[in-house]
Amino acid sequence: xxHVVDSIAPFHYHPRAYFERQFTxxxxxxxxxxxxxxxxxRLYAVARLVKREQVKLFRDSEQDRAKVIETFELVLDxxxxxxxxxxxxxxxxxxxxxxxxxxxxxYDGIDLAGLSRLKSTFRALCILHRALN
Amino acid sequence: MTTLRISDSNLCSTDxxxxxxxxxxxxxxxxxxLELITSDMPIQxxxxxxxxxxxxxxxxxxxxxxxxxxxILLQQLxxxxxxxxxxxxxxxxxxxPVFDKxxxxxxxxxxxxxxxxxxxxxxxxxxxxxxxxxNGPTLEELEEIVRSTTTPLPSVLYLAGCHSLDPHxxxxxxxxxxxxxxxxxxxMEVVYEESPDWDLDAGRPKEFYRRMRGGKFKGRSV
Numbered sequence: 001x002x003h004v005v006d007s008i009a010p011f012h013y014h015p016r017a018y019f020e021r022q023f024t025x026x027x028x029x030x031x032x033x034x035x036x037x038x039x040x041x042r043l044y045a046v047a048r049l050v051k052r053e054q055v056k057l058f059r060d061s062e063q064d065r066a067k068v069i070e071t072f073e074l075v076l077d078x079x080x081x082x083x084x085x086x087x088x089x090x091x092x093x094x095x096x097x098x099x100x101x102x103x104x105x106x107y108d109g110i111d112l113a114g115l116s117r118l119k120s121t122f123r124a125l126c127i128l129h130r131a132l133n
Numbered sequence: 134m135t136t137l138r139i140s141d142s143n144l145c146s147t148d149x150x151x152x153x154x155x156x157x158x159x160x161x162x163x164x165x166x167l168e169l170i171t172s173d174m175p176i177q178x179x180x181x182x183x184x185x186x187x188x189x190x191x192x193x194x195x196x197x198x199x200x201x202x203x204x205i206l207l208q209q210l211x212x213x214x215x216x217x218x219x220x221x222x223x224x225x226x227x228x229x230p231v232f233d234k235x236x237x238x239x240x241x242x243x244x245x246x247x248x249x250x251x252x253x254x255x256x257x258x259x260x261x262x263x264x265x266x267x268n269g270p271t272l273e274e275l276e277e278i279v280r281s282t283t284t285p286l287p288s289v290l291y292l293a294g295c296h297s298l299d300p301h302x303x304x305x306x307x308x309x310x311x312x313x314x315x316x317x318x319x320x321m322e323v324v325y326e327e328s329p330d331w332d333l334d335a336g337r338p339k340e341f342y343r344r345m346r347g348g349k350f351k352g353r354s355v
Binding site: 014102105 | 138140141333
């Protein structure tokens with residue numbers, strides 16, 4: 001059964017396959033407890049967020065998932081975000097397992113400095129260094 | 134985080150950053166893919182060895198910066214990068230010393246069209262993607278181009294969807310082998326590979342990455 005789940009839902013994002021992938025995984029989650037166990041990590045492994053509300057929900061559910069169910073690839077499409085994106089950075093700051101972050105269509109501006117809040121040990125060291133001095 | 138891909142966006146800076154550069158760093162980013170990017174401030178101030186200390190791979194495509202900024206950016210990043218991917222128009226626009234510095238670890242990308250010349254670079258990729266195939270040159274036409282080119286050719290020529298969308302089409306095996314031989318006579322290795330998938334991984338050139346990083350790079354972008 002693990003093999004079936006693996007074959008229908010690879011651990012990477014593709015825009016043309018994403019919706020079908022997620023739909024299939026959600027259906028599997030509803031099939032049985034065993035499939036829920038197998039499919040749920042896949043469901044969250046790849047996420048595409050297109051609205052502020054989705055970012056908030058993603059953030060709010062992070063604690064429930066803890067580090068057991070991780071997100072490896074996260075895609076944010078700015079077409080659904082009104083105004084600047086920078087206030088959303090703290091909402092993403094807990095995505096510790098992230099291997100890939102894609103930001104698309106943020107015409108109002110992306111502040112890379114804000115992105116350093118994403119699990120940046122360097123930044124933490126800088127702040128600590130300043131505090132000590 | 135291994136890969137950061139930013140596409141079709143504007144990079145900006147806060148006042149805080151402008152006043153204190155040292156608070157900004159993305160030490161987990163090993164691969165940076167920038168496509169169709171603009172910026173409110175000089176790009177070399179946003180992307181530098183201090184802001185991206187772990188950066189090893191840079192893909193740079195269709196971004197809106199003047200040639201001086203790009204040259205400065207690449208000059209300062211060159212020592213730390215394992216490989217780069219650039220549009221082929223940078224062959225002409227980079228400062229010559231910067232070009233010399235990056236040439237051996239750069240793949241220059243060119244959309245495959247009929248009017249093909251083969252520049253003197255280390256690695257060149259001619260690509261095309263379905264369903265918008267542009268009827269680029271056939272292998273026979275490429276052969277003619279090689280024969281008629283008197284200047285040095287690329288050391289490695291990647292044909293990715295150029296001449297045929299199927300790099301292993303049995304019907305073209307003889308022609309592929311012949312073109313390979315023609316290339317070898319001019320010290321040019323020919324590599325046939327799949328068309329790049331710009332949606333999946335920003336057109337990552339898999340064989341070039343494999344060669345340049347010796348199989349070290351495991352990350353993937355979306």
